[in-house]
Amino acid sequence: MxxxxxxxxxxxxxxxxxxxxxxxxxxxxxxxxxxxxxxxxxxxxxxxxxxxxxxxxxxxxxxxxxxxxxxxxxxxxxxxxxxxxxxxxxxxxxxxxxxxxxxxxxxxxxxxxGEKEPTTEPFYFSDIDASFSWKSSHHLWPVHYSRAIENQLDLVHLPFVHKTTIGRGNRTLVNGPVQVIQENTISFWVYNEVDHGQTPKKASELPPPDPTRQHIQFIFPNMWQNYITEKMRILVAFVPVDETHTLIYLRTAQKFVKTPGIRQIVDSLSLFFSKIVLHQDERVVITQIPVKSALHMDEKLIPGDLPIITYRQMRDRLLQGS
Ligand code: FES
Ligand SMILES: [Fe+2]
Missing domain, CATH: 2.102.10.10 (Rieske [2Fe-2S] iron-sulphur domain)
Structure with missing residues (x-):
């Protein structure tokens, strides 16, 4: 940690x-x-x-x-x-x-x-506030939290692990991705498409980062969001239990429905769907060896793994810095 x-x-x-x-x-x-x-x-x-x-x-x-x-x-x-x-x-x-x-x-x-006294107050995604309503569930995975985090930064897995849900459409070819790093935050935009034999586009050939378009954000050490729209998010906290267990706090948050009753139904349905997606991830991620990732390890990474590489580099830097 x-x-x-x-x-x-x-x-x-x-x-x-x-x-x-x-x-x-x-x-x-x-x-x-x-x-x-x-x-x-x-x-x-x-x-x-x-x-x-x-x-x-x-x-x-x-x-x-x-x-x-x-x-x-x-x-x-x-x-x-x-x-x-x-x-x-x-x-x-x-x-x-x-x-x-x-x-x-x-x-x-x-x-x-940590050993030192806090140097800051806690921070969270700056565009999330109490105007959102949310609903959460907790899931214990037998992996180090680095593996659980990397799974949510993995855009190559979508058409395989999630072929019946968020990965429908056989968009196996990974363009880019477009990635922005700001202090301890990684943001990236996904441009996967169906493979017709074309060469994947470089990030420079894709639209520039647009914070109002769907994207993924991770803030060190353990906060993640899927920015679906300004008013709809999926949030995850990867809570480290020990070296081989992580509690995933899955939360759906929205502010487009405010009517009591309907709001609760929307929140419940949204969480239900997110849990199905998370279970699809779990099935595969818990089989990864070793259960903990590192910057230098026996894996052969590819260009589409860029956010994972960035995560490992930043994590390594923070570990060295401490
Ligand atoms: S008071 Fe003796 S173990 Fe706590
Ligand atoms: Fe996934």
Whole structure:
């Protein structure tokens, strides 16, 4: 995983008031909980005393208690009570659990994963806001998140994996693609067509990038969108569980239907269709060897794989930079 980045790790509704929610992210056990005012807290889920899981402990409003010997923690991760030592005992400052900065933003929970303090606030696709309605589903894949991301940057697979859905029409020939890189964002436009024996066009022979035309965007470290129209998107967050598992948060978002009732039907149908497409991907992606990709590995890439190559190069640079 690339350190010192804001990662989407959950959705806010997964952490209800007065609950302790234990999940694995980045290969580490984490516990999320809310204080009385609703604000979110995240600890490493490993009691400093003898390593028990706090997620099966007690929620006490603005503190939580370990289920094993009752150590209590405040939201800063400091131990406030060691019951066996008595209420009046001094507590050394090393009784402190590791905490992670977390933020809730546009229906996502972001976690700053790294050693340094956050250098920015979380960011998301700048043209997505609360005027969209959305519906999500979660899917656990037995692959490293790099493989799941690359699948959504893969435009060569469409007529094969998705021949009954979004890849209909046998457009096997890959023109371009047209690609734009801005800071930590990759955007690309797909111009696949039926092969009549013509030579694939270069990006320079295709229309210039048009942000109002359908395109795909990826923001490091784990956010993706299919910009279908200004008012309709498919969004994915690739949540790293561990080195060999990824939770795919699939979300359809739209703002062209606002009428209650009809809006929910549109959101449900749209998510239903996106899940069919995702299952078509899953069938193949989980067979890829190795489960984790790298810039230098035993694969023979082709020009149509450009967004995947770009992803690997940028990922490698961020890893080196950290
Ligand atoms: S392991 Fe948590 S209090 Fe002992
Ligand atoms: Fe796909």
């Amino acid at each position: 690339i350190p010192n980045q804001w990662y989407i790790v959950l959705e806010p509704q997964e952490i209800k008031k007065n609950q302790l929610v234990g999940v694995t992210r980045f290969g580490e056990r984490l516990v999320f909980w809310r204080k009385s005012d609703g604000s979110l807290v995240c600890f490493q889920d490993k009691c400093v005393h003898r390593g028990a899981s706090l997620a099966i402990g007690e929620h006490l409003g603005n503190e939580i208690a370990c289920p094993f010997h009752g150590f209590r923690y405040d939201e800063t991760g400091r131990v406030t009570l060691i019951p066996a030592n008595g209420k009046s005992a001094q507590i050394a400052s090393y009784f402190h659990i590791k905490t992670y900065p977390v933020r809730e933003y546009l229906g996502w929970v972001f976690l700053w994963w």
